Amino acid sequence: MDATSHILSGEDSLAGLSLTFKDAARIALVLTHCVGTNKEIWEPVIQRLYQLQSCARSGVVVVETWSMDSPNHGEAAAINEKALLKRPQGMTGYDWGRGIQTLLQSGLISHDLKVVPIGHSAGACILVLSGTAYPLDKLPYSSMILVEPTMMTKEILDKTFKTPSELSRVIDAVKQRKDIWQSREVARAWFAKRLPWKRWDPRVLDIFIKYGLRDLPTASYPTQAQGVTLSCTREQESVGYVYHQDGVDANELLKELCPRIPVHCIFGAEIDLVTDENHRVIHDASQGRRMASVATIEGAGHLITQEAPIKLADAIWKILSGDVGQDLSGKL
Secondary structure, three states: OOOOEEEEEOOHHHOOOEEEEEOOEEEEEEEEOOOOOOHHHHHHHHHHHHHHHHHOOOOEEEEEEEEEOOOOOHHHHHHOHHHHHOOOOOOOHHHHHHHHHHHHHOOOOOOOOEEEEEEEOHHHHHHHHHHHHOOHHHOOOOOEEEEOOOOOOHHHHHHHOOOOOHHHHHHHHHHHOOOEEOOHHHHHHHHHOOOOHHHOOHHHHHHHHHHOEEEOOOOOOOOOOOOEEEOOOHHHHHHOOOOHHHHHHHHHHHHHHOOOOOEEEEEEOOOOOOOHHHHHHHOOHHHOOOOOEEEEEOOOOOOHHHHOHHHHHHHHHHHHHOOOOOOOOOEO
16 A cells, blocks of 8 residues: 655754654445345454454554445345346346446545455456446556456366356256245254355354345245345346356456556465366466465355455455565465
């Protein structure tokens, strides 16, 4: 982060000594989630960041945090439910990226703040794609943090779907997933016994039950009078996994972003949804994707935000405060 030093002359009582000051970099964070969750999933990370900030002497102050739902997830899905029935194709990464552009152009973020976007999984792709509306010398971001980004080369994409893949299994499972429960309490017990949710931090699971579910009836289930269902419907979530070209495009765009702003990557040490080969491709410096730092978090896989929010916040804080040491590719 940039920090500007200032030198002022001391008063006579200070015997001509100079006084030095350094103003803190004031930051606004813009957060995007993965497919199938909601903007509130980031709350434990945000809380930890502010806790770290309150205890640290740093040249960085996080002034604002903005977490955004994809238009077919969470609170946005409820607001948009009738429109989404007419949009079975769901939302592309470019669609969601235009939503980020709307926020940046709204005037809601103070103009004097440095904007640092942080995206998880598909949300990381969305952040990269959101920069396409700006000339490279006028990007709205001072830096960017990508958490387990689902980006890939065309070659990896072609190879992924030649045989049944983990992603194919995820899509099939989403289409058939149970999506109605008698109550939030019953739903929580159901999720807590099943993967991937049983690996989630309990705080994150509670947040998902509160915001990732909604009361019936809904536009999708108009005759169901009682119980709860998914805020992001099975249909909308499943199509969220099929816009693979978004990940290919974002991976190519990284070549142009990395020389312009610091781009940081955070990966989970456990290889599950995103392969180790894919991780290496995303930060392949020989292809122009030269990262400012690469960190690996132990005890978490692709769903870092849900599984290890405190470790993730600590890694983000190191990036924001500039405390990256000599090698951020070490284990955290």
